[in-house]
Amino acid sequence: MPTAAKSREFFYAEHGKPLQDAxxxxxxxxxxxxxxxxxxxxxxxxxxxxTDEEIAALKK
Amino acid sequence: MQQTVTIDGRPAIVSYLDEMLxxxxxxxxxxxxxxxxxxxxxxxxxxxxxxxxxxxxDESQHPRDDRGRWTDAGGVEGGSDAGSVAAPNAxxxxxxxxxxxxxxxxxxxxxxxxxxxxxxxxxxRDTNFDPKKQEKFLKVWNDNIDQAPAEFRKQFLGGLPGSxxxxxxxxxxxxxxxxxxxxxxxxxxAEYSRDIDFKHxxxxxxxxxxxxxEQGHGxxxxxxxxxxxxxxxxxxxxxxxxxxxxxxxxAWARYGYVPTQSSWNELRGYIERKLTRPSGGxxxxxPSGDTYTPSSWEELSSDQQDDIYREWARLSYDEFYESEVxxxxxxxxxxxxxxxxxxKDFDSKQEWALDALQKWREKRGEIPSSDEYDDDVPFTNKxxxxxxxxxxxxxxxxxxxxxxFSFDDSGLTEPEGYDPDQMALPGIDLPEPHEYLTQDMRxxxxxxxxxxxNDKAExxxxxxxxxxxxxxxxxxxxxxxxxxxxxxxxxxQADRLGLIPDxxxxxxxxxxxxxxxxxxxxxxxVGTDAxxxxxxxxxxxxxxxxxxxxxxxxxxxxxGWAGRLDLSDKEQMARFDAYVxxxxxx
Numbered sequence: 001m002p003t004a005a006k007s008r009e010f011f012y013a014e015h016g017k018p019l020q021d022a023x024x025x026x027x028x029x030x031x032x033x034x035x036x037x038x039x040x041x042x043x044x045x046x047x048x049x050x051t052d053e054e055i056a057a058l059k060k
Numbered sequence: 061m062q063q064t065v066t067i068d069g070r071p072a073i074v075s076y077l078d079e080m081l082x083x084x085x086x087x088x089x090x091x092x093x094x095x096x097x098x099x100x101x102x103x104x105x106x107x108x109x110x111x112x113x114x115x116x117x118d119e120s121q122h123p124r125d126d127r128g129r130w131t132d133a134g135g136v137e138g139g140s141d142a143g144s145v146a147a148p149n150a151x152x153x154x155x156x157x158x159x160x161x162x163x164x165x166x167x168x169x170x171x172x173x174x175x176x177x178x179x180x181x182x183x184x185r186d187t188n189f190d191p192k193k194q195e196k197f198l199k200v201w202n203d204n205i206d207q208a209p210a211e212f213r214k215q216f217l218g219g220l221p222g223s224x225x226x227x228x229x230x231x232x233x234x235x236x237x238x239x240x241x242x243x244x245x246x247x248x249x250a251e252y253s254r255d256i257d258f259k260h261x262x263x264x265x266x267x268x269x270x271x272x273x274e275q276g277h278g279x280x281x282x283x284x285x286x287x288x289x290x291x292x293x294x295x296x297x298x299x300x301x302x303x304x305x306x307x308x309x310x311a312w313a314r315y316g317y318v319p320t321q322s323s324w325n326e327l328r329g330y331i332e333r334k335l336t337r338p339s340g341g342x343x344x345x346x347p348s349g350d351t352y353t354p355s356s357w358e359e360l361s362s363d364q365q366d367d368i369y370r371e372w373a374r375l376s377y378d379e380f381y382e383s384e385v386x387x388x389x390x391x392x393x394x395x396x397x398x399x400x401x402x403x404k405d406f407d408s409k410q411e412w413a414l415d416a417l418q419k420w421r422e423k424r425g426e427i428p429s430s431d432e433y434d435d436d437v438p439f440t441n442k443x444x445x446x447x448x449x450x451x452x453x454x455x456x457x458x459x460x461x462x463x464x465f466s467f468d469d470s471g472l473t474e475p476e477g478y479d480p481d482q483m484a485l486p487g488i489d490l491p492e493p494h495e496y497l498t499q500d501m502r503x504x505x506x507x508x509x510x511x512x513x514n515d516k517a518e519x520x521x522x523x524x525x526x527x528x529x530x531x532x533x534x535x536x537x538x539x540x541x542x543x544x545x546x547x548x549x550x551x552x553q554a555d556r557l558g559l560i561p562d563x564x565x566x567x568x569x570x571x572x573x574x575x576x577x578x579x580x581x582x583x584x585x586v587g588t589d590a591x592x593x594x595x596x597x598x599x600x601x602x603x604x605x606x607x608x609x610x611x612x613x614x615x616x617x618x619x620g621w622a623g624r625l626d627l628s629d630k631e632q633m634a635r636f637d638a639y640v641x642x643x644x645x646x
Binding site: 007008009010011012013014015016017018019020021022023024025026027028029031032033034036037038040041042043044045048049050053054055057058059060 | 265266267268269270271272273274276277278280281301302303304305306307308310311314315316376379380382383384385386387390537540541585586587589590591593594597599601602604605607608609610631634635637638639640
């Protein structure tokens with residue numbers, strides 16, 4: 001059984017390719033509540049000194 | 061049985077349980093209903109099913125307005141929402157017996173070792189058979205979890221069917237929890253491993269692999285949600301994760317994980333370097349002044365491109381090899397090999413088989429004894445195993461087949477209580493010695509040994525060494541993979557590994573550059589400036605705004621960092637819940 005030393009969280013293996021995780025994460029992100037997550041990220045950015053204009057520019 | 065419902069407008073999954081908190085298939089048989097809220101507030105609620113209400117309609121209970129429409133107090137709560145708990149045809153009427161977040165009102169009995177055996181939650185061998193370790197384990201379990209093993213497994217796996225093995229580290233008061241997720245046919249579709257450190261209240265997400273990427277995100281999300289619900293109940297402070305595959309460095313940031321300070325310091329330097337390199341073929345002067353750092357694959361000479369390929373192949377070799385090993389494990393070959401080996405070595409000295417019979421006897425309610433027989437099963441474990449053989453074969457060599465056990469009655473000659481000189485009464489035949497082992501007993505032994513055989517083989521399969529030929533093909537796979545990449549991706553791979561060389565500016569160009577140049581327009585736009593500002597913040601949460609930006613995925617692709625989710629941090633949990641506990645719109 002895998003141990004902590006072999007730390008690989010969320011992945012799959014396909015013959016002939018390196019280990020991958022995109023197909024697992026992309027689905028979760030696509031199904032998520034982007035607005036809610038972005039609101040938290042924006043609040044943090046504001047707290048770190050970014051202006052509303054800069055925050056908006058990040059999304060362009 | 062589980063259903064997704066709404067309770068007071070909040071999405072929840074309800075599970076129907078019997079008095080032992082084991083899920084039941086028919087909601088009418090439920091003695092208790094557990095509701096697990098899926099929204100940000102989280103929490104759970106235990107509900108007591110009410111007997112079905114009389115069907116007669118009582119207008120006085122449903123006030124209407126002057127146009128004949130039900131008022132708020134008169135209609136059925138939830139309207140046409142078929143998943144609502146209050147909808148009369150969806151589930152039995154329920155009465156809350158506790159509020160979200162409260163400890164369930166039912167005081168459960170403390171779990172005993174036999175409960176783990178009964179619920180098929182496996183424990184490591186020492187914990188199973190060392191009374192002192194067993195006692196400590198049960199104390200940690202009952203002090204912290206206070207839940208039947210089967211119920212814990214169900215919640216921890218987010219309702220997914222699967223297996224669970226717990227390795228107890230008594231020195232660190234830590235559980236290593238691992239197992240497989242199964243599909244509806246019982247086949248393995250994913251493998252997981254988590255650690256729970258009760259002393260420091262830290263959980264670690266160590267390993268999660270899916271065997272088919274198509275449905276993987278649904279399974280992964282459900283497992284993450286189940287894990288987190290349990291961690292919250294257990295009062296864990298944080299969950300650690302290592303983002304180290306292609307999209308993970310971006311995705312874990314979206315889910316609210318933040319890098320450790322040292323990881324952030326490393327990561328922000330890398331992001332800053334990427335941001336300060338102009339895109340679209342521009343040149344960034346290198347520090348020496350007479351060289352520049354290219355920003356596209358085409359700017360590199362073919363010798364430089366070849367050098368980069370060789371270095372990339374060297375640095376990514378382990379990643380490709382590991383993928384080949386994992387693919388080989390997914391194929392079931394090592395499991396098949398482990399099963400063949402177990403069948404070949406089968407005899408009455410095999411610990412796994414002796415342990416299985418011992419646990420079987422305990423399950424039958426016998427007094428545990430390693431080698432003593434009693435009246436119910438009048439043969440010792442050794443006698444039984446000596447009289448058994450096992451065959452194993454899987455035509456596809458995928459390790460999915462079960463072993464076939466059989467009994468040789470000629471080996472069952474000395475049951476307890478058998479007296480060969482005993483006189484038979486006229487007309488009554490005395491049972492043959494082997495008949496003391498009844499068909500029911502044989503069936504139970506077969507079931508117990510089959511499970512133990514498969515469990516042991518799964519455990520052994522992890523330590524089966526991969527065959528040498530896997531390494532032989534890696535270089536070819538790397539070459540094929542590289543050939544399929546376009547120039548942009550080749551440059552990105554090289555950049556990620558720090559392989560982009562500075563290029564010398566030819567002398568004639570240097571002269572040109574020495575001429576006075578018109579003032580340059582700022583190379584960076586407001587968005588890039590904002591990203592750079594974020595990389596200069598010491599606060600690891602700055603990563604979130606980077607990840608949320610349009611360039612987030614590109615900037616964080618293939619990055620590796622150690623991250624944490626602090627369960628008491630509202631911002632982190634809000635982001636986590638936005639993805640993992642988000643109910644998909646119908």
